[in-house]
Amino acid sequence: MSASATARKPGFSLFDSESRHRIRWGAAAFLAVSFLVALALEGYSFYSLPAAERVRHQAYDQFRPSGDIGLKLGILGGIFFLLIYLYPIRKRWPWLRRIGNTKHWLDFHVLMGLVAPALISFHSTFKFHGIAGMAFWIMWTVALSGVVGRYFYSQIPRRISAAELTLAEINEDRAYTAGLLSEQDLFDSTELEDMMRLPSREEVAGTPLWRALLWMVVLDVSRPFKVSQLRRRSMSIPMRILSLGGLLPLGNSALESVIRSVKRQFRLSTKLLFLSKTQRLFHLWHVVHRPFSYSFSILVVVHIGFVVYLGYF
Numbered sequence: 001m002s003a004s005a006t007a008r009k010p011g012f013s014l015f016d017s018e019s020r021h022r023i024r025w026g027a028a029a030f031l032a033v034s035f036l037v038a039l040a041l042e043g044y045s046f047y048s049l050p051a052a053e054r055v056r057h058q059a060y061d062q063f064r065p066s067g068d069i070g071l072k073l074g075i076l077g078g079i080f081f082l083l084i085y086l087y088p089i090r091k092r093w094p095w096l097r098r099i100g101n102t103k104h105w106l107d108f109h110v111l112m113g114l115v116a117p118a119l120i121s122f123h124s125t126f127k128f129h130g131i132a133g134m135a136f137w138i139m140w141t142v143a144l145s146g147v148v149g150r151y152f153y154s155q156i157p158r159r160i161s162a163a164e165l166t167l168a169e170i171n172e173d174r175a176y177t178a179g180l181l182s183e184q185d186l187f188d189s190t191e192l193e194d195m196m197r198l199p200s201r202e203e204v205a206g207t208p209l210w211r212a213l214l215w216m217v218v219l220d221v222s223r224p225f226k227v228s229q230l231r232r233r234s235m236s237i238p239m240r241i242l243s244l245g246g247l248l249p250l251g252n253s254a255l256e257s258v259i260r261s262v263k264r265q266f267r268l269s270t271k272l273l274f275l276s277k278t279q280r281l282f283h284l285w286h287v288v289h290r291p292f293s294y295s296f297s298i299l300v301v302v303h304i305g306f307v308v309y310l311g312y313f
């Protein structure tokens with residue numbers, strides 16, 4: 001194994017910046033989901049009724065849009081919605097750019113972009129007609145397109161503009177993987193290449209954008225199941241059950257080292273292979289996401305203006 005390959009051996013620390021971010025994001029997502037689930041359970045008997053019958057529900061004065069709970073949900077959803085715009089504002093304010101990194105900001109941007117529509121949906125008591133209904137569907141179009149945009153963002157190598165991510169780097173990963181493979185006897189490099197095979201550049205170049213997107217998703221979804229096949233080779237039946245058929249890492253540390261290296265190599269190769277397609281898709285995504293986002297912002301401002309004018313707030 002070469003010195004460069006050895007130096008590239010992946011490390012992990014619970015306290016590095018990426019791990020801290022995952023913990024913070026996971027805690028925020030857990031709290032948000034827990035709150036929404038608790039709200040749904042608490043108000044299920046009200047929200048499940050037809051709109052015409054809700055007025056007779058004992059909790060109507062609480063859960064209606066202008067009620068004690070409904071109004072607070074609207075305010076909370078509005079606050080989250082305003083926080084969403086910290087991400088685009090960060091690009092223009094230098095002092096914000098110095099805080100954290102773009103990827104971490106984007107993760108919280110997407111999370112708030114999903115939580116805000118959920119809160120506003122509860123605030124509106126899931127009314128889908130008229131201007132409120134139009135705003136509802138625009139809102140969720142913005143939210144879901146944000147998730148798609150986050151996926152595209154993750155598929156574009158951050159360092160490609162500086163020419164740091166090159167074929168030589170991938171070859172170094174392959175050399176490191178080859179060294180790891182020599183230390184175990186569960187499978188050889190030929191089996192690994194067959195399992196992680198990618199389409200050719202010619203196939204990708206001749207593929208329409210929509211099919212390229214589908215291809216990327218299929219490769220990403222299938223990757224954990226291909227990895228699980230590797231894990232199952234070293235597992236007893238009880239271990240296979242505990243690891244959900246090899247989807248969870250259990251047991252063989254040498255095998256896990258191989259898997260981490262192979263997954264990284266596979267991800268880098270996939271990103272480079274689909275790079276031109278992903279950049280075009282990302283550009284088209286902006287064409288859809290921004291207009292819907294701005295139109296929903298206008299509807300929010302109009303809605304709040306009417307609420308204040310009518311004295312509900």
